Amino acid sequence: MEQARSLPVLTVPDTGAKQQILKLGAEHLNKCYQCGTCSVVCPLTPDTSAFPRKEMAWAQWGLSDKLAADGDAWLCHQCNECNSHCPRGAMPGDLMAAVRHFQIEHYSFPKWLSKATSAPKMLPLALVPPAILTALMLFFAVLLPNGGLVFPDRAALEEEYGKGILFEAFIPHIYIDGFSVIAVGFAVVVLAIAGRRFWQAIGNAQPATVQRGFVFSLASTLVDIATHRFFRFCRANKPRGHAHMGVFYGFLLLFVATTLAFIYTQFLNKELSLTIGDPVKVIGNTGGALLLIGLTWLVWRRLARPKQAGASSYFDWYFVGILYAATITGFAVQFVRFGDLLVTSYSLYLVHLLFYFMLFTYLPFTKFAHIVYRTLALTRARMTGRTPGKQGTSLTPDGELVTVYTETLR
Amino acid sequence: MTAAIEAQETGHDVFLVEKEAYIGGRVAGFHRYFPKLCPPYCGLEINFRRIRSGHRYLKLFTQAEVENVSGRAGNFNVSIRLNPRYVHADRCTACGQCSPVCPVDMPSSFNYGMDTTKAIYLPHEMAFPMKYVLDGDACLGDTCNKCVEVCPTEAIDLHMTSRKMDLTVGSIIVATGWSPYDASKIDFLGFGQYPNVINNVMMERLASSNGPTKGDIVRPSDGKAAKRVAFVQCAGSRDVNHLPYCSAICCLSSLKEATYLREQYPDSQAYIFYIDLRATGSYTDFFRRIEKDEGVVLVKGKVAGIEQVPDSHDLIVEADDMLGGRKVRVPVDMVVLATGMVPNFAEKQIPGLDLKRDEYGFALEGQPEGVYISGVTRRPMDVVSSVRDGTGAALKAAAGMGRS
Numbered sequence A: 001m002e003q004a005r006s007l008p009v010l011t012v013p014d015t016g017a018k019q020q021i022l023k024l025g026a027e028h029l030n031k032c033y034q035c036g037t038c039s040v041v042c043p044l045t046p047d048t049s050a051f052p053r054k055e056m057a058w059a060q061w062g063l064s065d066k067l068a069a070d071g072d073a074w075l076c077h078q079c080n081e082c083n084s085h086c087p088r089g090a091m092p093g094d095l096m097a098a099v100r101h102f103q104i105e106h107y108s109f110p111k112w113l114s115k116a117t118s119a120p121k122m123l124p125l126a127l128v129p130p131a132i133l134t135a136l137m138l139f140f141a142v143l144l145p146n147g148g149l150v151f152p153d154r155a156a157l158e159e160e161y162g163k164g165i166l167f168e169a170f171i172p173h174i175y176i177d178g179f180s181v182i183a184v185g186f187a188v189v190v191l192a193i194a195g196r197r198f199w200q201a202i203g204n205a206q207p208a209t210v211q212r213g214f215v216f217s218l219a220s221t222l223v224d225i226a227t228h229r230f231f232r233f234c235r236a237n238k239p240r241g242h243a244h245m246g247v248f249y250g251f252l253l254l255f256v257a258t259t260l261a262f263i264y265t266q267f268l269n270k271e272l273s274l275t276i277g278d279p280v281k282v283i284g285n286t287g288g289a290l291l292l293i294g295l296t297w298l299v300w301r302r303l304a305r306p307k308q309a310g311a312s313s314y315f316d317w318y319f320v321g322i323l324y325a326a327t328i329t330g331f332a333v334q335f336v337r338f339g340d341l342l343v344t345s346y347s348l349y350l351v352h353l354l355f356y357f358m359l360f361t362y363l364p365f366t367k368f369a370h371i372v373y374r375t376l377a378l379t380r381a382r383m384t385g386r387t388p389g390k391q392g393t394s395l396t397p398d399g400e401l402v403t404v405y406t407e408t409l410r
Numbered sequence B: 001m002t003a004a005i006e007a008q009e010t011g012h013d014v015f016l017v018e019k020e021a022y023i024g025g026r027v028a029g030f031h032r033y034f035p036k037l038c039p040p041y042c043g044l045e046i047n048f049r050r051i052r053s054g055h056r057y058l059k060l061f062t063q064a065e066v067e068n069v070s071g072r073a074g075n076f077n078v079s080i081r082l083n084p085r086y087v088h089a090d091r092c093t094a095c096g097q098c099s100p101v102c103p104v105d106m107p108s109s110f111n112y113g114m115d116t117t118k119a120i121y122l123p124h125e126m127a128f129p130m131k132y133v134l135d136g137d138a139c140l141g142d143t144c145n146k147c148v149e150v151c152p153t154e155a156i157d158l159h160m161t162s163r164k165m166d167l168t169v170g171s172i173i174v175a176t177g178w179s180p181y182d183a184s185k186i187d188f189l190g191f192g193q194y195p196n197v198i199n200n201v202m203m204e205r206l207a208s209s210n211g212p213t214k215g216d217i218v219r220p221s222d223g224k225a226a227k228r229v230a231f232v233q234c235a236g237s238r239d240v241n242h243l244p245y246c247s248a249i250c251c252l253s254s255l256k257e258a259t260y261l262r263e264q265y266p267d268s269q270a271y272i273f274y275i276d277l278r279a280t281g282s283y284t285d286f287f288r289r290i291e292k293d294e295g296v297v298l299v300k301g302k303v304a305g306i307e308q309v310p311d312s313h314d315l316i317v318e319a320d321d322m323l324g325g326r327k328v329r330v331p332v333d334m335v336v337l338a339t340g341m342v343p344n345f346a347e348k349q350i351p352g353l354d355l356k357r358d359e360y361g362f363a364l365e366g367q368p369e370g371v372y373i374s375g376v377t378r379r380p381m382d383v384v385s386s387v388r389d390g391t392g393a394a395l396k397a398a399a400g401m402g403r404s
Helices: A015-023 A037-041 A053-061 A064-068 A081-085 A092-107 A111-116 A120-146 A154-161 A173-205 A214-227 A239-266 A279-304 A314-338 A342-361 A367-384 B002-009 B025-029 B041-052 B146-150 B200-207 B250-264 B283-291 B383-403
Strands: A393-395 A401-403 B014-017 B058-061 B064-072 B075-082 B105-107 B116-118 B163-169 B172-174 B178-180 B197-199 B228-235 B269-274 B296-300 B303-308 B315-321 B326-332 B334-339 B341-343 B371-373
Touching: A015 A053, A015 A064, A015 A092, A037 A053, A037 A081, A037 B303, A037 B315, A053 A064, A053 A092, A064 A092, A081 A092, A092 A111, A092 A173, A092 A367, A111 A120, A120 A173, A120 A342, A173 A239, A173 A342, A173 A367, A214 A367, A239 A279, A279 A314, A314 A342, A314 A367, B002 B014, B002 B041, B002 B058, B002 B172, B002 B383, B014 B064, B014 B075, B025 B041, B025 B200, B172 B383, B197 B200, B200 B250, B200 B334, B228 B250, B228 B303, B228 B315, B228 B326, B250 B269, B250 B283, B250 B296, B250 B334, B269 B315, B283 B296, B296 B315, B315 B334, B371 B383
Parallel strands: B014 B058, B172 B371, B197 B334, B228 B269, B228 B334, B269 B296
Antiparallel strands: A393 A401, B064 B075, B075 B163, B105 B116, B178 B341, B303 B315, B315 B326
C-alpha cells in the first residue's frame, strides 16, 4: 500500500500555551489576520523582525518558547499606536503586555508565589507572607521584650529626644533592617536568578553579532531610562511617559531618602521621626509627592482613557495598587505623627510596613520586576544594534538600498 | 442599465431613471476591464445600441432623482424630479461650439477633480446620450450668455427649471451603484494631503485615453512620468475602523492597473502591497499571468504609513514585508490606494422605499414584493457579475409582473 504523503512539520501549535496567553489579557488575539499594520505604525520597533506582528503570530501558534525568549517585548513601551490602528481590533499592544507578564511568570520561582498575585481571589493568600513578616517583627520587637503591645511613653520620649512620637522607640531599626534584609534579600536573589535566565534566553534567541560591549550598552541604557527616551517616541499614549517619569523619580528620591536615613541612624547616630524641614524629610516628601502624582495620573488614564492606555489586567492593578497603598500610608503616618495622634501613628506605621513588605516580597513576581527585565532587554538591544525607531537606510524588495531621512523625535 | 435593457427585451416597457447626465455609471470611467483587458466601451456600445433598437418602450431619464415611492407590487407610483440640463436634448447636436466660449473652469467630477471642465460640457467623450450639459451652480447666467449666443441650434436655455413627473410601474429594480470609500478618512495614507496619493478609480481615469492626461500615467503634482507606483491593497477595507468588509474586486483592479503602467513604461516598477491577494476562480489565471512580470513586485504586508519626502512630491510607503522578514520603506513616484466599494444610499433611503439592508448598507434579499436589487446595491462585485445580476433582476421583475 502506498504510504500517505507526509509534509514536513515546521511548527506544532501549542493550544495550551495559547490559552495561557489569552488569559493574561490578550483576549482579542484571535482576530489578528497578520497584515503588519501594527509593526508599521509602531514608533519603537527595529526594522528587522519587527514587533508586535511577529509576537501576534507566535502567540496565535502558542509558541511559548519563542515568547519566553522575546526581548522585544520590553522594547515595547505600550504607546498603543498599534491598538488604535489595528484593522481587526486585535489589540497587539495588549498582547505585548501579556507577553511581559508571561515572561515574569515564566522566569520567577517559586511558582505559587507568582500565582498569589495573579487573580483577585488570591489576594488573601498574597497577604500572608508580608503579614507573617510584619507579625514576626512585631512579636520580636514589641510583644516579646515588653510582654504585650506597649506603645512608647510620650513623656519619656519628650524628655529624652524632644519628640512625642518616635517610631524607632516602638520598633528599633535593627528589626526593620533585619526583616527588610529577609524580604528584599529573597526578592533580589530570586530576581537575580530569573534575570540571569532571561538574559541567557534572549541572548540565545537573538544570536546577532554583538556590536557594543555590555558596560557601554548598560550605561547608555541607564541614560535612556533616566531620560525616558523611548516614551518620547509615543504618540497615542504619550502622557503615560510623563506619568511614569513622576513615579520613576519619586521612587528614586524615596530610595535616596531611605539611604540617607540609614546613614543618619547608623553613622551619625541621629534618631529619625525627623522634622518637616530636615533635608532628608524634604527629599522623601518630594519623592512621595512625585510618586503620588505620577501614580494618580497613571490610574486616572487607565480608568478614563482605556483606549489609549490599553487593557488593564489584575497584574497591572496589583502593582499600581500596592505601590499606591504604600505611598498613601506613608503620607498618612507622617500626617498623624505631626498631628500627634499616638495610637493611630503607631498602628498606621504597622500598616505602612505591611504594604512595604508586600511591595518588596513580590518584586520578582509583579510588574515591579520590569526594572530588571526591561533594563536587561534594552541593554541587549543596544549591544546587538536593535535600536528602535527609523534608521537611515532601507532596502527595497528588489534589493536596492535607499537613503531615507531620519524621523525627528516628536 | 443591463437590467433595463433585459427587461425591455423580455417584452416590458421600462423607465430608466439615472442621476447623472449620462448612463454607464462607474464603468464608463474605466480604462479597461479584467481579465481580458479590453476597454469597457465595447460592452457599453453594444448596450447603447440595444437601447436604441429596442422593440419595446424604454424611456431614459437622465439627471433624474426619485423623490417618493408609494403603492405596492403591480401598481407603484414613483415620483421623480428631473433636474434641468439647461440644454434641450432634442436640439443639441454636440457640435461643441459652446464649451470654448465659456469663461468658467470647474473641477471635473468625471475625472475626480484631476482636471477641469467648462460650466457647459460634454460629460465625457463617449457619453450616452451624446448631449452637452450645463452646471447651473457654476454658470454665470444671463450676464455672460456667451454659449447661448454661439449655439447654432438654439439648444441652450439658461432658464430651464426642474420638472416633476409621476410614473406608474408594476415593479422596481434598484441599481443605485457605488462610490469609492473616502480614503481621506484613513489618517496614515495621506490621501487628500499628498497630491500623488490617488485612488483606484482615479488611476482608471489617468490611464484612459479620454482622461485628464489623455492616457499618460503621470503624477498629479508635476506631470512627471509615474514609473514607480505603489498599489496599496485594503486601503480602508477589512478594517473595523473603516470598511469592515472585503470589496472583492480591488486586488484584481490593482493587478489590472499594474498592467497599464507596465505597458506604458517598459522600465516601470509596480509594487503591490497586500494582506492576501484574492483572485478567485478563473481570475487565478489572470493573477498568475501578471505575477510572472518581473516589473510587478508583490509584497506581503499592508502599507500603514505614507510619507512625502520633504521638498519634493516623492513618496515613501512603509510596510512590514512578512516574507522578507523586515520593514521596508519604498520610495515611489505615485501611490494608488485600492479603496473599496461603498453602496450608494448606504446611509439614507430612497424616500418611500425602505430597503432592508445589512450592517454595511448592502440591500438584503427579500425586499417588499415587486422590488428587486441589482449589482453593487446587493454586494461588492465586478462588472461581469454586476451585468449578470442585472439580467437576473430583470428576469425576477418580469416574472413578478406576470403574477400581478
